[in-house]
Structures are given as structure tokens and as C-alpha cells.
Amino acid sequence: MSGGEVTSLERVKKALSGAQPDRIPVVLPLTMHGAREVGLPIREYFAKPENVAEGQLRLHRRYGSDALTNFHYAALELEAWGGEALFREDGPANAGAPLVRRLEEVAKLEPPKVADCPCLGRVLEATRMLRQRVGGDVPILGLVVSPFSLPALQLGFERYLQLLCERDDLLPRLLSVNEEYSVEWANAQVAAGVDAIGYYDPVCSATIIPPEMFRGTGQGAAERTLSRIRAPAVTLVGAGRCLPIIDGLARTGTRGLLVGPAEELREVKAATSGKLALLGDLNSVEMRRWDHARVEAEVKRAISAAGPGGGFILCDGSGEVPWQVPEEVLLAIVEAGKRWGRYPLDWIERA
Amino acid sequence: MLALEQGRFELEKALLSLDRLSARELMRNASAAHAPAALAEALIAPTLEHLGAAWQQGTVALSQVYMAGRICEELVDEFFPKDAAERRAGPRMAITVLEDHHELGKRIVYSLLRASGFECADYRRQTVAECSARVAGEGIELLLVSTLMLPSALKVRSLRERLAAVGCGAKIAVGGAPFRLDSELWKEVGADATGATASDALALAARFSAEGAR
Numbered sequence: 040m041s042g043g044e045v046t047s048l049e050r051v052k053k054a055l056s057g058a059q060p061d062r063i064p065v066v067l068p069l070t071m072h073g074a075r076e077v078g079l080p081i082r083e084y085f086a087k088p089e090n091v092a093e094g095q096l097r098l099h100r101r102y103g104s105d106a107l108t109n110f111h112y113a114a115l116e117l118e119a120w121g122g123e124a125l126f127r128e129d130g131p132a133n134a135g136a137p138l139v140r141r142l143e144e145v146a147k148l149e150p151p152k153v154a155d156c157p158c159l160g161r162v163l164e165a166t167r168m169l170r171q172r173v174g175g176d177v178p179i180l181g182l183v184v185s186p187f188s189l190p191a192l193q194l195g196f197e198r199y200l201q202l203l204c205e206r207d208d209l210l211p212r213l214l215s216v217n218e219e220y221s222v223e224w225a226n227a228q229v230a231a232g233v234d235a236i237g238y239y240d241p242v243c244s245a246t247i248i249p250p251e252m253f254r255g256t257g258q259g260a261a262e263r264t265l266s267r268i269r270a271p272a273v274t275l276v277g278a279g280r281c282l283p284i285i286d287g288l289a290r291t292g293t294r295g296l297l298v299g300p301a302e303e304l305r306e307v308k309a310a311t312s313g314k315l316a317l318l319g320d321l322n323s324v325e326m327r328r329w330d331h332a333r334v335e336a337e338v339k340r341a342i343s344a345a346g347p348g349g350g351f352i353l354c355d356g357s358g359e360v361p362w363q364v365p366e367e368v369l370l371a372i373v374e375a376g377k378r379w380g381r382y383p384l385d386w387i388e389r390a
Numbered sequence: 391m392l393a394l395e396q397g398r399f400e401l402e403k404a405l406l407s408l409d410r411l412s413a414r415e416l417m418r419n420a421s422a423a424h425a426p427a428a429l430a431e432a433l434i435a436p437t438l439e440h441l442g443a444a445w446q447q448g449t450v451a452l453s454q455v456y457m458a459g460r461i462c463e464e465l466v467d468e469f470f471p472k473d474a475a476e477r478r479a480g481p482r483m484a485i486t487v488l489e490d491h492h493e494l495g496k497r498i499v500y501s502l503l504r505a506s507g508f509e510c511a512d513y514r515r516q517t518v519a520e521c522s523a524r525v526a527g528e529g530i531e532l533l534l535v536s537t538l539m540l541p542s543a544l545k546v547r548s549l550r551e552r553l554a555a556v557g558c559g560a561k562i563a564v565g566g567a568p569f570r571l572d573s574e575l576w577k578e579v580g581a582d583a584t585g586a587t588a589s590d591a592l593a594l595a596a597r598f599s600a601e602g603a604r
Contacts, residue, residue, distance in 0.1 A: 125491060130541035133491040196494040200453050204408060249451045278567060280448055300571055324540055324571040361540045 046176040047105040048234065051352065055235065055271055055294050055316045059349030063342060063380030064105035065373050066180070066318070066354045069098045070112065071131060071362060076101070082126040085111050088161050092168035099177065101366075102373050105352075107173065109166040109233060110182040110359075117192040119156040119224075120148075130362050137195035142202055145209045148193070150220035153227045163231040170232030181233035182275075183225045185240035186217030186264055187257035203248065203256070214260045225268045236272045237358065238265065238293060244279025246301065253284050261291035273297060273318060275358045282310055289314040298345075299356035305344040308351075316350040321372065323355040327363050331371050338375040343387045346380060353380060394420070394432045401437045405458035406450065417465045426470040430507025434462050435592050438502050442589025455588060456498050462505030470507070481531040481561075481598045486513035486521055488535055488549065490542035495566050498588040499536055506592050510534070518545055522552035530560050532598045534591055535581075537566035543575060550580035563594050 045061045053060040073094020074084035084090045095107045114124035114134040123135030139145055153159050169179055184192065190199045190213055202209055225236050242248060243257035265272050273295040274288055280301050281288060288296060295316035298307050304320045311317065320341055329337065338353065345351040353376045360369070379386065397420055404412040420429055441458050444450040483503070487496050493515065503510045513524060525533050537543040546564055553560055561582040569575050569584050576584035585591055 127489070127541060129544075130539055133539070135491070196492070197456070197497055200456050200494075204453055204457050245448065245451060246445075247451055248453045252451075252453070278571060283448070322571060324568050324575065328574075363540065363544070 048176055048178045051105055051178045051235070054350060054352050055273070057313055057316055057350040059382050062377060062382060063346050064352045065103075065376035065380065066106045066352050067102055067104040067369060067373065068108055068110070068180075068355060068359055069102070069104070069369075070108060070110050070359060072360070073098055080128060081132070085115075085132075085161075088165035088168060091161075091165040092172065095165075095169055096172055099173070102369055103377075104373060106178045106180050107169055108180045108182070109162055109169060109228065109231075110180070110237070111162055111165075113182075113184055113239065114192065115158050115162070116184045116189065116224075118158040119151050119153075119220075120193060121151070122192070131359065134192045137193060137198065139194045139198070142194075142198065142206050142209055145194075145202070145213050148213065148216050150216045150223075153223050159224060159227070163227055166228060166231035166233055178234040179232055180235050180237060181225070181228035181270075182237040182239055183221050183228075183268075185238050185243070185257070185261060186214050186221045187260040188240045188242040189217045189221070191242055199242070203252065207256075210256060214256075218260060218264050221264055222267045225264075225270070225272075229268070229270045234270065235294070236268055236270050237275050237297075238272045239275045239277075239358070241275070241277030241279055243284065243288075244276040244281055245283040246279035250283040250287070254287050258284075258287045258291060261288075261293065265292040271295075273316070278357055282307060285310045285315075295350075295352070297354065297356070297358055303344070304341060308345045313348070313350065316352065317345045318352040318354040319345070320356040321354070323357050323360050323364065326355070326368055326372070327361065327365070329368050329371075334368060334371040335375050335379075338372060339379050339390075342376075342379050342384065343390070346384050347387065349382075394424070394428075397433050398437045398440070401433060402440060402458075405437070405441070405461055406454055408457055408461070410461055410464070413461055413465060414468070417469050421469050427507060430466070430470070430505075434466070435506035438462060438506060439589040439592055442502075442587035446587045452498075456494070456501075459498050459501035459505055459588070463501045466505050466507065479599060480508045480595045482529055483508065483532045483534065483595060484511040484513050484525065484528070484530045485534040485536065486516045487537065488521065488542050488545040489515070489517055490537055490539055491515065492538035493536075495538060495588065496534075496536035499534060499565065499591045502588050503591055503595060508592070508595050510595075518548045518552060522549055522556065522558070525553060525560050526556050526558040532561050532563060532595065534594075535562060535564045537564065537568055540568045543568035544579060546579040546581055561598055563591070563598075565590065 050060040074081045076097040112132040114132045124132040271294040274293040275297040278299040298319035300322045563583040564581040565585040
């Protein structure tokens with residue numbers, strides 16, 4: 040921090056606590072894009088922590104986002120359990136074949152130790168390098184796949200839905216081993232230098248399971264897990280709906296919620312009424328085609344919907360910007376976010 | 391004789407509560423009075439379409455749509471003749487995911503189509519080259535492409551170009567998250583149609599069947 044200026048870390052912390060910083064933080068979750076910065080194929084880029092640290096720093100210099108991320112790709116957590124990540128050159132790695140082929144095999148799952156997983160070790164090393172190079176002014180955001188959503192990777196999504204609907208007797212054991220792993224993984228990231236954890240829980244959304252099922256399953260898992268993570272967490276439900284479970288989400292101990300295009304940001308803001316900070320909700324699929332006027336309109340729409348009163352971070356609505364979004368669109372989003380996001384936002388009343 | 395209108399309500403109730411016994415009993419009664427094609431068209435398909443619309447409106451969840459499709463598929467296998475010719479008329483159809491490892495959406499659409507009496511080949515995961523060769527070689531009239539990831543959705547353009555290059559006029563219908571998030575994307579990639587829900591595939595199959603018959 041220099042000359043009394045608010046740092047990105049202070050700005051993000053304030054927004055996550057529900058308060059009003061100097062301006063709305065702008066966070067672009069750019070991950071594989073670092074590969075482009077350092078001129079490497081995506082697989083090669085993620086193979087060495089020094090690539091990721093360098094890529095993130097260059098992305099930060101280029102776009103001026105209010106946060107960095109150590110997040111590599113979700114399938115990395117399947118690798119930690121002995122599975123495989125399948126890389127492609129134009130997007131995030133996919134998860135390979137599920138580990139569990141028969142539901143009964145759930146009983147044999149044992150959580151891996153973080154120290155025994157080279158793939159997780161690379162993320163931790165990249166985090167330490169980033170922390171050392173950016174100092175304390177810029178927050179680093181980590182991510183864990185929630186214990187409740189991890190089975191979509193471990194079992195495959197279809198088999199997991201079968202378990203949830205027809206063999207929920209197997210769920211307690213599955214959640215128990217996953218919670219041990221997720222807590223250890225999240226806290227290892229905190230120890231390496233992340234300031235907040237994204238709790239990636241797409242299965243809990245009302246788009247995927249009924250709200251009453253969430254209340255009896257994923258909500259408890261989130262409460263138990265988040266209470267043991269030593270950093271503030273923000274829940275990411277993918278592009279799913281969260282309004283029907285908003286009270287339950289607020290009770291999990293999460294600090295904030297990433298809102299996607301499936302719901303009206305203004306409605307979610309009203310429903311959370313200061314209980315949760317909100318992040319979102321720019322449409323990351325559509326933004327590939329946005330021109331400057333559309334960027335400005337979308338940024339102003341999001342800010343006017345959720346910015347007043349504080350507790351808002353401008354971000355894309357899915358938690359990962361696609362590889363195909365042009366650089367000029369990303370630059371325009373950050374520029375418009377910083378220009379229109381300065382409090383007191385009195386342009387909203389004039390508009 | 392069970393009125394099919396009332397049957398739809400009862401079937402939906404049984405499906406949402408995963409009550410296989412009631413669903414089977416209902417099918418047993420209905421099949422005593424109606425031919426399989428009529429049951430598929432007037433009982434199962436409208437019920438599944440209604441559930442799909444409810445998912446789109448946010449009143450049911452994907453897990454419920456998935457389980458409803460699976461239960462109906464079991465009913466069809468039990469009560470309907472095995473001979474495809476005696477099932478419901480429709481276009482020659484196939485379904486695939488393009489260089490994408492997420493097959494749940496495809497599985498749900500496939501299940502709903504079969505449960506509604508349509509026949510559909512499951513190509514599973516294909517590259518663009520594999521898929522275009524198979525579609526052209528097997529005389530597919532309607533190819534359904536399910537996607538979760540944006541890069542896979544963008545592959546549809548290459549597929550369209552390859553099919554055109556070999557003179558194959560198969561129609562391509564697309565669905566999945568990228569197409570729901572971006573309502574213009576299906577046109578951008580050169581698809582002929584898109585569906586917002588899995589059950590929209592039923593209406594598309596019926597539509598292309600009617601167009602093919604003209």
C-alpha cells in the first residue's frame with residue numbers, strides 16, 4: 040500500500056464483509072489464459088508452478104484485476120484421488136473416467152493426504168511463489184470442489200444422481216471422507232498464502248437437485264466443511280439457480296455467493312439482504328461477442344443491480360472465463376468496472 | 391379405461407416421488423386400453439415434456455428429470471414391443487457429445503426419446519471426423535448434439551462444414567449449457583435448431599419427422 044491508496048486486498052475484504060469499499064472490486068477469474076501469456080500449451084503450462092506464477096502475474100499486469108487465483112482446473116482434484124485430467128488446447132481440462140464404477144465401491148474410498156499428491160503440491164508451490172512476488176496488497180483466491188459436489192467427479196454425474204436419488208444410505212460415508220480431504224486441501228492453500236476460498240458446489244443448486252434434498256445433504260456438508268476452513272469462503276454454484284436455497288446457503292457459513300445468468304442479480308441481492316456478499320454476474324459465454332457498448336451496458340446493469348450498499352464484486356457469472364473471450368473485451372470489462380464502480384454510485388440515481 | 395389426461399397427472403406424481411410401483415401399475419392399466427404408440431405419444435411424452443418445461447421454469451430439478459426419464463425407459467422396455475417398427479415413427483436419429491466428456495445431458499435426452507417411443511442411436515463421445523463419417527454413412531436425418539463445455543459447442547461448426555462437404559443434409563439440433571447461456575450460439579455454429587431442455591428433443595423429433603414426411 041502506498042500514499043493511503045486502498046489496496047486490492049482491502050477492497051476485496053471489505054466487499055466480502057458486506058461493506059462498501061472505495062469502489063467495487065473487479066475480479067476476472069482467468070486461469071488457463073496464463074498459458075497464452077507465457078506462450079505454452081495449456082497442459083505444459085500447468086505442469087510447473089513457476090509457469091502458473093509467471094502467467095498469473097502477467098495476467099494481473101495486463102488486465103489489472105483486483106485478485107489473482109491459484110486455481111488450475113477442477114479435474115485436478117480427481118487427479119488427487121488417483122484419476123485423470125484430460126487436456127485440450129482450447130479450454131479447461133475435463134475429468135477422465137470416474138474412480139467408482141459400482142456404487143458399493145464408495146465404502147472403499149479413502150481420502151488422499153495432500154502431501155502425497157504431486158498435483159496439489161504444484162498448486163501450493165505456485166501459491167507460495169505468487170504470494171512472495173505480489174506481496175500483501177493483492178488477494179490470491181483459491182478453490183476447493185465441495186465434498187458434496189466432488190462425487191460428480193469420483194462417480195461420474197449420472198452415477199452420483201442415482202446415489203442421491205436411490206442409494207442415499209451411501210452418502211454419509213462418502214461425505215465424511217470427502218470432508219476430511221476438502222478441509223485439508225483448503226487449509227493447505229490458506230497456509231500457502233490464499234486469502235479466500237471458492238467453495239465450488241454446483242450440485243447443490245436448485246437447477247440440479249430439489250431444495251429439500253439440498254437441505255438434507257449438501258447444506259450440512261457445507262456447514263461442517265466451511266466451519267473448519269481457516270479463511271473466508273465464497274460459494275460457487277456454477278450456472279445454477281440459488282434463490283430457492285438462499286437461506287440455507289446463508290446458514291452454511293459462506294461469506295458470499297457467485298451469481299450466474301440463470302437468475303436476476305437484483306432479485307438475489309434483495310433476497311440476501313446483507314446476509315451474503317455477491318459476486319457476478321457477467322455472462323461469460325455471451326461476452327465472446329460483446330463490443331464496447333455492450334460491455335458498458337452489462338457492467339452498468341450488474342453494478343446498478345447489486346452495487347448499492349456494498350457487498351458486491353464484479354465478476355463473470357460462472358467462475359471461469361472461457362479461453363475464447365477476446366483480450367479487448369476483458370480489458371473493456373475491467374476499465375468499465377473501475378469507472379462505473381466507484382462509490383457512491385450516484386450515477387445510478389441519475390440514470 | 392384410464393383417461394390419458396388423468397394418467398399424465400398420476401404418472402408425473404409417481405415419477406417425481408420415484409414411485410416405480412405406481413408408475414408400473416398405471417402403465418399396466420393404460421396399456422390394456424391403448425396401443426403402445428398412443429401411450430408413448432399421449433401419456434409418456436407429454437408427461438416428460440411437462441417435466442422439462444417445469445425444469446426450465448425452475449420448479450423441478452435435473453435429478454428429477456433424469457430419474458423420470460430412466461423410470462419411463464424401464465416402463466417402455468417392459469410394456470412396449472421390442473420391434474422398433476412397432477414403436478413410434480420418427481426421423482432416423484442419433485445423439486452424441488462432441489469431444490466432450492460430460493455425457494449426463496446426452497443420457498437424459500436419449501432416455502426421454504426412448505421412453506417416448508422414438509428410436510435413437512447413441513454415438514456416445516465422438517470427434518468431429520468420426521461423427522460426420524458415421525452420420526453420412528448411416529443415413530442419419532437428425533443428429534442431436536449435447537454439450538456442457540463451450541469448446542465442444544463450438545465444434546458443431548466444423549461438424550456442419552464436414553457434413554456439407556460430403557453432401558450430407560442431416561439436420562443438427564444442439565442443446566446444453568452453452569446454448570442456454572447464449573441464445574445466439576446455435577445460429578453462430580450453424581445448427582438447424584436448439585432446445586432449452588432435454589424434453590425439447592421430443593418436439594424436435596416430431597417436427598423433423600413431419601418435415602421429412604412432406
